[in-house]
Amino acid sequence: MKPAIVAASIARGAGLLAAALLLPPTGTRAQGTPPATRADSATVILLGTGMPYPDPSAQGPATAVTVGTRLFLFDAGAGVVRQMNAAKLPVRGGPITAVFLTHLHSDHTLGLADVIFTSWVMGRRQPLPIVGPPGTRAMVHHLEAALAEDIEVRTRGLERGIPDGWRTTVREVTGGVVYDSAGVRITAVPVEHGSWKHAFGFRIEAGGRVIVLSGDTRPSAALDRAARGADLLVHEAYPAVRLKPEDRPGGELWPQYMRAFHASDEEVGRLAARAGVKQLVLHHLVRMGGTDAELLAGVRRGGFLGPAVIGKDLDRF
Ligand SMILES: [Zn+2]
Ligand SMILES: [Zn+2]
Numbered sequence: 001m002k003p004a005i006v007a008a009s010i011a012r013g014a015g016l017l018a019a020a021l022l023l024p025p026t027g028t029r030a031q032g033t034p035p036a037t038r039a040d041s042a043t044v045i046l047l048g049t050g051m052p053y054p055d056p057s058a059q060g061p062a063t064a065v066t067v068g069t070r071l072f073l074f075d076a077g078a079g080v081v082r083q084m085n086a087a088k089l090p091v092r093g094g095p096i097t098a099v100f101l102t103h104l105h106s107d108h109t110l111g112l113a114d115v116i117f118t119s120w121v122m123g124r125r126q127p128l129p130i131v132g133p134p135g136t137r138a139m140v141h142h143l144e145a146a147l148a149e150d151i152e153v154r155t156r157g158l159e160r161g162i163p164d165g166w167r168t169t170v171r172e173v174t175g176g177v178v179y180d181s182a183g184v185r186i187t188a189v190p191v192e193h194g195s196w197k198h199a200f201g202f203r204i205e206a207g208g209r210v211i212v213l214s215g216d217t218r219p220s221a222a223l224d225r226a227a228r229g230a231d232l233l234v235h236e237a238y239p240a241v242r243l244k245p246e247d248r249p250g251g252e253l254w255p256q257y258m259r260a261f262h263a264s265d266e267e268v269g270r271l272a273a274r275a276g277v278k279q280l281v282l283h284h285l286v287r288m289g290g291t292d293a294e295l296l297a298g299v300r301r302g303g304f305l306g307p308a309v310i311g312k313d314l315d316r317f
Contacts, residue, residue: 040067040068040183040206040207041067041207041208041209042065042066042067042184042204042206042207042208042209042211043065043066043067043316043317044063044064044065044211044232044234044281044316044317045063045064045065045066045087045089045314045315045316046063046234046281046283046311046312046313046314046315046316046317047059047062047063047064047073047077047079047080047083047084047087047313047314048060048061048062048063048075048077048078048079048080048083048111048313049061049283049284049285049311049312049313049315050077050107050284050313051107051284051285051286052106052107054078057312057313058312058313059077059078059079059080059082059083059313060075060076060077060078060079060080060107060108060110060111061075061077061107061108061283061284062074062075062076062077062079062080062083062111063075063213063234064084064087064089065204065206065211066089067183067184067206067207070097070184071089071090071095071096071097072096072097072098072100072179072184072186072204073096073098073099073100073115074099074100074101074102074202074213075100075101075102075108075109075215076099076101076108076109076110076111076112076114076115077107077108077109077110077111078107078110078111078114079111080111080114080115081111081114081115081118081119083313083314086314087314087316091118091119091122092122092123093122093123093124093125094119094122094123094124094125094126094128094165095119096115096119096128097129098128098129098130098131098179099112099115099128099129099130099131099132100131100132100178100179100186100188100200100202101130101131101132101133101136101200102199102200102201102202102213102215102216103132103133103193103196103198103199103200103215103216104132104133104135104136104139104196105196105216108216109139112130112139112140112143113143113146113147115128116128116140116143116144116166116168117147117150117166120161120162120165120166121154121161123162123165124162124165124166125162125164125165126165127164127167127168127169128167128168128169129168129169129171130168130169130170130171131170131171131172131173131178131179131188132170132171132172132173133172133173133174133196133197133198133199133200134172134174134197134198135172135198136170136172137170137172140168140170141170144166144168147166151166173188174188174190174198175188175189175190175200176188183206183207184204184205184206184207185204185205185206186202186203186204186205187202187203187205187226188200188201188202189201189202189203189212189220189222189223189226190222191214191215191216191217191220191222191223192217192218192219192220193215193216193217193218193261194218194257194260194261195260196216199215199216199217200215201213201214201215201217201220201222201223201226202215203226203227203230209231209232210229210230210231210232211230211231211232211234212226212227212230212232212233212234212277213234214233214234214235214236214263214268215236216236216261216262216284217236217262217263218259218260218261218262218263218267219263219267219270219271223271224271224274224275227271227272227275227277228275228276229275229276229277230275230277230278231277231278231279232277232278232279232280232281232317233271233272233275233277233279233280233281234281234283234311234317235263235268235271235272235280235281235282235283236262236263236268236282236283236284236285236286237262237263237264237265237267237268237282237284237285237286237295237298237299238258238262238263238264238265238285238286238287238288238290239264239265239287239288239290239294239295239298240264240265240266240267240298241290241294241298242287242288242289242290242294243255243258243259243264243288258286262286264298265282265294265295265296265297265298265299265301265302266298266299266301266302267302268280268282268298268299268302268304269298269299269300269301269302269303269304269308270302270303270304271302272299272302272304272306272308273302273303273304273305274303277304277306278306278307279306279307279308279317280299280304280306280307280308280309281308281309281310281311281315281317282295282296282299282308282309282310282311283310283311285310292310295310296308296309296310
């Protein structure tokens with residue numbers, strides 16, 4: 001098939017895929033899955049805690065949550081699939097139950113083609129469910145169209161690639177419950193991330209735990225509510241004391257940008273204290289030279305006195 005034909009068939013399939021979504025909760029992946037119990041405890045694995053800066057020790061933002069045999073992926077930054085392997089998560093046979101995107105900033109999505117296509121090459125047969133904000137469908141279809149020559153060669157050539165194993169089902173949402181099956185409920189929480197029309201944090205209730213992922217956000221009342229009583233809050237942050245204009249054209253807008261798009265360590269500390277979260281993990285840090293100790297001191301100034309750590313790649317909680 002020529003790329004244009006593949007792109008057209010992708011576009012044609014979009015309507016069908018939209019109809020066969022992850023929800024209602026009896027999605028194909030979840031059928032037959034036994035109810036989550038305490039034995040099916042929920043584990044959070046930080047696959048990537050980095051920023052756009054290509055730090056080899058901090059891959060692009062991506063977080064896995066496993067519950068029994070189910071594997072939920074939140075964001076798909078650069079390096080995500082190799083980090084799954086490094087974390088000893090399964091990579092063969094299409095192990096990802098669903099991918100959830102917090103928003104469409106490139107550092108959160110640059111690994112999405114890797115997730116879609118490497119999982120296929122590693123034996124995925126079923127469409128990969130992807131849930132994200134409006135714009136996700138177009139992004140995924142463009143990625144699929146961009147790889148049309150690869151699809152052609154792998155399926156029609158000597159590799160005998162699994163036909164259609166590269167496919168996805170995309171569901172665009174603006175908030176609310178996005179997965180609810182067999183003891184796992186995942187809610188997309190609309191947060192405030194500067195000029196993005198749609199950005200989410202996620203609240204995951206599973207295995208007797210409540211886990212909240214902030215996504216990218218400035219202080220947000222909705223996230224406050226979602227985090228109330230959470231066992232674990234994984235939040236982005238920057239050190240408030242380091243925020244100042246940058247020495248570059250447009251750098252005078254930097255503090256304004258940061259306050260509109262992101263949350264300071266003190267603000268996160270206030271949120272965590274207010275919400276009464278049991279454990280706080282900071283990641284996806286705009287450090288501006290700030291050390292771990294400075295960030296944690298900021299959290300304390302904000303009033304949170306519970307356990308707080310700076311998350312590193314492959315940490316588990
Ligand atoms: Zn962002
Ligand atoms: Zn980000």
